[in-house]
Amino acid sequence: MTRKLHLTGFVKPAGEYPAGWRHPDSPPAAGTDIRFLAEQVRRLEAATFDAVFLPDLTGVPDVKPDVLERLAVVNDAFEPLTALSALAPLTERIGLLGTVSTSYSQPYTVARALASLDHLSGGRAGWNVVTSLNDAEARNFGADAHLAHADRYRRAEEFFDVVAGLWDSFDDDAVTRDVESGRYFDPDGLHRLDHDGEFFRVAGPLNIRRPIQGRPVIAQAGSSGAGQALAARIADLVFTRALPVEDALPHARAIKAQAAALGRDPDHVLVLPELATVVAPTRAEAEDRFAEVRDLLHPSVALADVEYWTGTRLAHLPLDSPLPPPADSNASRGAQAEIYRQAVRDGLTVGDLAREVAEGDGAVIGSPTDVADHIEQLFTAGAADGFTVSFPWLPTTLTAFTQLVVPELRRRGLFRTDYEGTTLREHLGLGRPAAR
Template sequence: MTRQLHLNAIYTAAGGTLGGWRDADAPSRAGVDFPFLAAQVRKLEAAAFDAIFIADLLAVPDSHPDVLEKVATVNDSLEPITVLAALSTLTERIGLIGTASTTYNQPYTLARAFASLDHLSRGRAGWNVVTSLIDAEARNYGADSHLAHDDRYRRADEFLEVVYGLWDSFDEDAFEWDAESGRAFREDGIHRLDHRGEFFRVAGPLNIARPPQGRPVIAQAGASPAGRDVAGRHGELIFSGAARLEDAVEYADDLRRRAEAAGRRRSDILLFPGLSPVVAATRGEAEDRFARIAGLLHPRVALGDLEYWLGGVDLTAYDYDGPLPQFPQSNQSHSAQQQIYETARRENLTIRGFVERRLKADQLVVGTPTEVADHIQEWFEAGAADGFNVSFPALPGTLDAFVELVVPELRRRGLFRERYTGTTLREHLGLDRPLPRSSGDALRL
């Protein structure tokens, strides 16, 4: 069977760049404009995208006011599961992936929410499993600071095991709906969980039938050693932050080795690097379009974004034309900080140089439909990608251009589907439907 390229849209209503909300074609308050969001998702479904993915942050970041007041992306946005549930009624095929934190939720709550989304969408739900990032999130949930990095991933690992058990509370054939006898389900077909672990005590069972997909697709983006371990054990759709082809190949190989070490098949995981396309009929038009979009991002916001990923440091006190200082590792994203320092050393960047580089984005591809498709095909055929997380720098223009110009070129090359052939997200991705795990004791009512 010919290998199939997959396309997933990272949907940020305010635009995939921090200045995207300023684009003349973007509606004001796009983050909470559901009709606008739904219209974009319908375009993606018409183009047969595998899924849309909505990211999330559980706080307003602790950024300098000069930065914060200029950013809309995380400061005026809807809660993902609510949005996806609404979209499930307006769409028929496209997968619906939402972010939810294992650090600031409970397994029973998320097991029920994502099982409900899978039922509402008839098998199109996916869960992007995150451990959260910043202390501001912790303070919204009764803690002074964020849980330590490796502790977060141990909690996530146990969290997922509990959720799997809850999704398997009912046997596949437990429900009979026998109106004549008055029996809705067999009492030996519903099972206790009775989990007692380091972080959770959960009795179960879950009060909803097993999800249509068996379980929603598990997405994950771990890049640190602890994050890669969790991704190798649980992830099915793995988001890669690699900006260079050789790094993406190394990451893909490492994740597949970890999956095998966890008793899984290499084919059980799909690697999705990021892609931020600015495309037009000619290279000159594409470069002009990118220059306009890049001009929307205030330099102080670009500097603030760098400060954020370095753990909330203040770079304004340092020489703007001097080297990027090496700060102690924060309790935020270890992999993001490591990547920043490696890039700064490799390219000998000053703070100014790094800010200017971030204006261009690591995964940006600017060019004609042929040039963008060439990039996609090169990474796909090199084994660096099974698909791409496509982020649209400014909406609706860059989305429209990708759908109208690049998707037909990918189809012409035989890389991307003409239409959906399945109905569930697992079918789109070619992932098996998991069988129920061995059930616990039957629950006697």
């Protein structure tokens, strides 16, 4: 089987780079401008991206006010499934992938919303399963602190099983709409779930027929041991941090091996590392273009980003200090471990890590050839099945990727020239799951 490169567009309308919203080309109110968002998604669709992927937090994070006031992306953004439902009639083929937390949602509501999105879009829905990140989110849902790491992953496992069971409430052929007999559906084809578990009691059945795709595409981004185990069991798409090929390859192999051990086809567990790019016709032009936004970033924001992902207070330390031992934090365990591993391996100080954020945090800044070479290297090595392409500021970096990099990938025979199906599962080469 010839492998096909997969691309999803990770879209934060305010930009992935913390100061992206300040760039002169970026509309200041992009976070809640559905027309602007639709324009970006249609550009991705014209470039035959598999899906657009909308991230989410369920609250404003706990960071210092002088940092928080400088951030757009966490303070003014659409709820993903609402935005994707609005985008469904404005697009035709691109997948619509939204983030929903298992820690601060209820399975029945999520099952119904995602089944509805799959029908609204003609079979293009996807769910990025997350367990949420911080205590500020917890306080919006009646808790003082975020669930402990092990607890939130056990809850996520059960949450997914309930949702998947609810999607199978109706057999595929149960809804007959037989006007002559007056029977809308065959009652023998409707099934209660009657789930009674550690976290949830859900009777079912779901009051909407089975999704067009059988099950919306499932994505997962956990990089801790528990996160990888969850991804290996349930995910069609696995999102990972940007990693060099020497780290990305064993990471991808480990996830696929876990999936195979569970009886899944590892070729149907697609690993898509994040890829941020600033691309221009020449490398010098791309570097000049990035310098425009880099100069807009306040130093305190870069340091706060390192604090957020390490779960460790750093602002009181000299910039030439090594990272202190990791705090007993409830932050993202996988992200924390990767940052500490990199810091130890490369001898990075607190200031070095803040400068990495300021310099694009691993973004590929260069010509179309530079970016395509990076993509081809990881793809042909088996370290990636494709990429979750993020955009430091919009619309400039998104437009440049679609106009400059996609044609180069097509010239190399790596990426499609047109969609071959209509559903997101078809774009990804995934079969339609049978009802359980």
